[in-house]
């Protein structure tokens with residue numbers, strides 16, 4: 001018997017450990033420095049496949065469902081886009097078309113079955129998207145979407161091989177780094193952190209994604225041992 005493919009909407013369980021952890025993550029990062037509540041977040045990692053898209057998607061669903069805020073998730077990983085699959089929306093037009101100046105960012109927004117959760121997918125594929133994130137257009141896009149949405153979550157490429165996330169970090173309120181438990185070497189995680197700090201990114205926390213336990217854990221990066229290593 002053929003089963004219908006399960007979507008994130010079917011799988012997501014508000015009472016699950018992952019939803020609980022995402023709520024904890026969100027309430028921690030929102031007011032981490034005691035200043036005005038943060039509303040836009042970049043989710044990235046040192047390298048590929050550490051769970052960025054998974055964490056970004058669950059965080060967006062959690063915020064949309066529990067806080068009832070107008071939420072938007074943006075697929076800024078133009079190389080390995082995934083959000084259109086995760087949220088079952090059309091892939092085009094998306095961020096690429098906005099970056100090319102072809103459409104207004106609001107025209108790229110796709111609906112989901114959750115009323116206050118919208119998606120901007122990656123858009124069509126281009127060979128070398130790096131330079132697209134360098135110009136004024138990128139900041140204008142983010143200014144606009146931050147104006148229209150209460151919460152903006154950006155899924156991105158990894159930091160070490162690609163410069164896009166570093167550039168995006170300047171237009172969001174804060175950055176969350178995803179590490180894969182037992183896999184991401186410490187020096188690699190440190191390098192990723194330093195690239196972001198050199199770009200003046202506001203590093204909010206580390207999510208340790210644990211594949212075997214199917215549970216990401218959140219840590220404030222200041223308590224994660226990052227800072228001690230810096231002195232040595």
Ligand SMILES: Nc1ncnc2c1ncn2[C@@H]1O[C@H](COP(=O)(O)OP(=O)(O)OP(=O)(O)O)[C@@H](O)[C@H]1O
Nearest residue numbers: 047048049050051052053054055080210211214215
């Ligand atoms: N906690 C988890 N439990 C089970 N599977 C997971 C978990 N986190 C991620 N995965 C799976 O691992 C794969 C990679 O995860 P994901 O796509 O979120 O990583 P990514 O960092 O966005 O990768 P990329 O660098 O390719 O964009 C996916 O198939 C995802 O479903």
Ligand SMILES: [Mg+2]
Nearest residue numbers: 052053077082
């Ligand atoms: Mg991804």
